[in-house]
Amino acid sequence: MTGLARALISLACTLILSSQALAIDGSAAFSDVATQARYDALAHNLRCLVCQNQSIADSNAELAADLRRQVREMIAAGQSDQQIKLFMTERYGDFVLYEPPFSARTSVLWAAPLLLLLACVGGAWRVIRRRSQQPIDDTSTEDVVGSKDANVGRSS
Amino acid sequence: MWRHLTPAIAFALLGISLTWVLLRIGSHDLDVREIQSPLLGKPAPIFSLPSVLDAAPRVESGHFLGAPYLINVWGSWCAACREEHDTLLKIASQHQVTLVGLDWKDDPNAALAYLSELGNPYTEVASDQEGRVAIDWGVYGAPESFLVSAQGIVLFKFVGPLTEAVWNDQFLPRLQKGAP
Structure with a gap:
């Protein structure tokens, strides 16, 4: 139990530290806590295009710094999160967002997990139904899944 | 079975x-890693920037309308840009498009030294020291090249060093068709 507690504490520490990744700017961009939180959230959801597996909040690349400046200026100018995201996608495409919006192009991306889950549930349901309909002393080898059990039954 | x-x-x-x-x-x-540009088929972003070449006071994007032009994003710090420089000189000598350089996050003096060393293929070179115009064009690395039609529509974007093969196979057909 102490091991689990220790793991949870270290996880919490990691999360707290990573949420302060914007120390990359040197200091907080906004004195207002709520505005700074908005800026953090936006910067963490915008991809650094040069180093594509980092957000602009995590990257030292010059382009990431330029994009952070852009976000700060747009927030300071009173633009909404939607306007800032639109500004970025009009220039860099949906790829710049870590959460791409649902559209015809991204429909497969969004639907795939659900479709895979449905396929797995459907497959499992078919197997379970087939097995439950099989007599326990079934000796036929027609069913691949059932054949091993059937062989065991025959040899005993 | x-x-x-x-x-x-x-x-x-x-x-x-x-x-x-x-x-x-x-x-x-x-x-x-290549990202499809959302600018294709859309009007090219407008800009007004200081010129690297001392001849012109300012580079205005509207000035290039009426003839197809190529926006080439480069910098004197960019190694891959040196690789494509001979191709740019060759394209310039064919006079099919106006070559416009976008000197990205660079010291204009370093850019001038680079051009006097390797030769200048550009009709005009805009100095984007702050990288704001580059963001408008969705630039994420140098070199990048954008082909713009005489009507100001972005026809094609190429990421990486230009070669003659790339120019002939990917740029010229779109230039002749006048559509992305």
């Missing part, structure tokens, strides 16, 4: 398709 083969066939198809993608990446036919 088929029931037993189905998993093997499915696995073989998966293996073949994955191998095909890997081979394409390996042979540089497919660049998984």
Whole structure:
């Protein structure tokens, strides 16, 4: 139990530290806590295009710094999160967002997990139904899944 | 019989398709890092920037309308830009498009030294020291090249060093068609 507690504490520490990744700017961009939180959230959801597996909040690349400046200026100018995201996608495409919006192009991306889950549930349901309909002393080898059990039954 | 083969066939198809993608990446036919520009088919971003060449006071994008032009994003700090420089000089000598340089996050003096060393293919070079115009064009690395029609529509974007083969196979057909 102490091991689990220790793991949870270290996880919490990691999360707290990573949420302060914007120390990359040197200091907080906004004195207002709520505005700074908005800026953090936006910067963490915008991809650094040069180093594509980092957000602009995590990257030292010059382009990431330029994009952070852009976000700060747009927030300071009173633009909404939607306007800032639109500004970025009009220039860099949906790829710049870590959460791409649902559209015809991204429909497969969004639907795939659900479709895979449905396929797995459907497959499992078919197997379970087939097995439950099989007599326990079934000796036929027609069913691949059932054949091993059937062989065991025959040899005993 | 088929029931037993189905998993093997499915696995073989998966293996073949994955191998095909890997081979394409390996042979540089497919660049998984390349990002499709949302600017294609849309009006080119407008800009007004100081000129690197001392001849002109300011570079205005509207000035290039009426004839097709190529926006080439480069910098004196960019090694891959040196690679494509001979191709740019060759394109300039063919007079099919106006070559406009966008000197990205660079010291104008370093840019001038670079051009006097290697030759200047550009009709005009705009100095984007703060990188704001580059953001408008969705630039994420140098070199990048944008082909813009006489009507100011972005026809094509190419990421990486230009070669004559790329120019002939990918730029010229779009230039002649006048559409992306």
